[in-house]
Amino acid sequence: METIMNKPPIIWLNLSLFVLTLGGAITLVPWRAITHGFDAVEWVAFVVLVFYSGLSITAGYHRLWSHKAYKANAVVRFFYALGGALALQNSALHWSSDHRVHHKHVDNNDKDPYSANMGFWYSHIGWMLREYQAHRYHDYNNVRDLQNDTIVMWQHKHYLLLTILMNVGLPALLGWFHGDVLSMLLLAGLARLVLVHHCTFFINSLAHIWGSQPYTDKNTARDNPLLAFLTYGEGYHNFHHIFENDYRNGIHWWDYDPTKWLIKGLSWCGLAGDLRKVPQERIESAKLQMQLKRSQHRIAGHKDAEELLESLQLEYERLKQQLLAYYEAKKELLEARRAELCVKELSPKVAELKNRLRLAQQNWASVTAACR
Template identity: 35%
Template sequence: MTTTDTLSDRTGAPVTVSPSVRETVFSWAVVLAGVTIPFLGLVAGVAAAVRYGWFSAVDLVLFLGMYVATMLGLTVGFHRLFTHRSFEAAEPVQFALGVLGSMTFQGPLLEWVGRHRIHHRFSDRYGDPHSPHAPHRSGFWGRVRAFWHAHIGWALPADPPDLDRYAPDLRKSRMLRLVSDLFLVWALLGLALPAAIGYAFGGWPGALTGFLWGGLVRVLAGHHLTWCVNSVCHLWGSRPYRSSDESRNNAVIGVLALGEGWHNNHHAFPTSARHGFEWWQVDISYYLIRGLETLGLAWKVRTPSPETLTKSNVDAADGPCSEGRGAE
């Protein structure tokens, strides 16, 4: 299996780079561990709750609190700020979002941004790293394989060693390079923190259940809801705006993924900090951005103009974003 490099072909088509056998084996081992260990954490958490009654309100709060905090680091930080530059933020805010996003165990900051920018450049076309619309896959099992690839199969091939070169703007920041380089530290901290809080409230049993629910199970939920944006939101839902791909708005993913499921809106206006354009399209990530703007910690918040959104069919290239109220 190959991984795409998109900047070398004069025709604009992506160029493939074949990883070594060692890179491929290591990549498979890391991804399989990342997929199976959180799932085993869920099994262990349920077993401990049923067998010993080891599940408390603290565990529920740790699960929900860690999920919301780390996923906001991913959706607001990794995605809307660092990938699409839909707003600007103070350095302490950037650092906090980078650390929290790293706790989702979805890879170093610069690599995540690079891969996502490749996705937008080739969305649902040859070169998209995780499209469910793979060519030559017809029939029921072909569609199942395409869904599997979009959801998790894309992660199994080894990434090119210079994936972060698709984020040259971020590489200029020493702070963001540090956040990216220390990915494993932040990720493990995201497991240790709920365990420590659990210990403070319930001793060693509390530490174990805090680790399981605030750590592993929370990672499992974050993984699959993020991956659903890649798979589900390119297959099922509404398409109120014309875009060059099959991106769709899915209300369930929109709520659970903190606003990321309004995916057709996003692909039509990729530099918009706001994904939920209607009042009923819950977008918790955007609410945080506006809160940061109110506090003076974020500015130049970009959103589509009201005139643009009133058009029934909008091509992505025809939907410029206006600056937010905090713009200079």
């Protein structure tokens, strides 16, 4: 255990920022609400700035700059840079550097900047309050590619000024137009900032503690639809940690992932491109591997363990073979259509393989059910 004397020095700027903003949000905002009230315009500004600052982190800092999951027009990147300053989570260059280290050394207490194995408090906010890894503030070797982005470097150079302009100047300007500067500063400025801060921090903390692991258990990351709702789709974190370069986090159409929708919408407008997607067969294979692993664990100690394991492994191999065959044929069909070739022979083949895959999935479901 660390003693007080051995702990790294406190980063007083960060500590003061978090204490003052949280303190102001839980005292001044309720006081203003009770004594004066907030009107519809102020609430609309609050919601718009919540989404603007939050999506600038998720779509900009995270999926664009940290993971290069797609490419974006300079105008989009400029608005992300301003929105990132509004979110007040350090510059895009620094944020991306930290995040790439996190993915490279996830759950390593010595190297992961916000390792979940250090506990909820540390991974949520504690890692930012002390100089646990002082080199983080000057070593940007892992983001050399971003140093070639003039917008990233412009924001990094003028970050302090931009944060003041966006967090004080913008709400004050909106309040001046509306006729109530104080209310706008408190609601669209202060309350919005604290909400976005802690919802984002939940991805480093709660999303590594609470949820399911359908794709991998090699790290602590978890999928959690509730956290996805609070973080513009980032809560599908187990998927993200195994397929980090996919522009999506929620891969199903029903998954709440407004970051994915924004990126897709920008691509339709010609403002984004080269959207990266993990092949579906890799996703299904990862899920299948986890199902096998869990079933094997449940069988351990069963009186018919050897027989069940043999049956389980056999069905696993059959399903995996059918899975790969189906997606390979599907890919071949798609390429033929793109090349405007005859697809009459391929279509029945894909349909047949799809039927075989469904049968294999049914058999797999029966075998895994017997392992419960």
